[in-house]
Amino acid sequence: MADKIMKSIERFIERLAISNEVDPQKAKHVFRLVLEASFGNDKGLSDVELEEITGYKQQDVRKILRMFAEAKMMISSKRKLPPQELVRYYWRVDIDSINLGLLKRKRAVVSKLKYRLEHEMSAEFYVCPLDGSRYSFSEAFDYEFSCPRCGAVLERNDNQKAVEELRRFIKELEQEIEEDERKIYSS
Numbered sequence: 001m002a003d004k005i006m007k008s009i010e011r012f013i014e015r016l017a018i019s020n021e022v023d024p025q026k027a028k029h030v031f032r033l034v035l036e037a038s039f040g041n042d043k044g045l046s047d048v049e050l051e052e053i054t055g056y057k058q059q060d061v062r063k064i065l066r067m068f069a070e071a072k073m074m075i076s077s078k079r080k081l082p083p084q085e086l087v088r089y090y091w092r093v094d095i096d097s098i099n100l101g102l103l104k105r106k107r108a109v110v111s112k113l114k115y116r117l118e119h120e121m122s123a124e125f126y127v128c129p130l131d132g133s134r135y136s137f138s139e140a141f142d143y144e145f146s147c148p149r150c151g152a153v154l155e156r157n158d159n160q161k162a163v164e165e166l167r168r169f170i171k172e173l174e175q176e177i178e179e180d181e182r183k184i185y186s187s
């Protein structure tokens with residue numbers, strides 16, 4: 001997973017852990033280990049393996065796994081291990097479900113960007129050539145077109161660049177969303 005996405009997931013895990021009275025560092029550690037064992041045909045990791053790798057107490061590991069299951073971030077599956085047919089639960093990160101969460105977040109960002117674009121396109125802005133502070137037309141009018149900070153004459157701000165940039169961000173993100181949707185809903 002991309003670095004940026006991983007960071008936002010880890011931030012979420014920290015908050016989740018605190019709300020569940022779980023050590024955030026331990027929770028992140030367990031998540032990373034299980035994530036690494038969740039791609040392709042990997043069977044995931046059992047709670048026993050996690051205890052061995054991390055050295056954390058059984059009750060801690062189980063509490064963390066339960067927390068991730070409740071948050072729909074991990075799924076477990078039962079496996080019988082030969083030769084004694086020992087039953088073990090293997091844990092994997094539910095990548096689809098996490099992607100679905102990210103998809104929601106991306107959609108929220110797109111609508112925010114569209115709102116900003118509308119704002120940029122509908123309004124006239126004035127900027128101070130000395131300190132770069134920016135004002136709407138009505139603010140600039142109230143200040144009689146001189147900067148309230150330094151007194152310089154405010155100049156009409158050409159926001160064409162900002163508009164183009166916003167348009168590009170929106171287009172890129174919309175393409176990403178489309179790809180995500182295709183991946184999630186076709187599987």
Ligand SMILES: [Zn+2]
Binds near residue numbers: 132
């Ligand atoms: Zn100024």
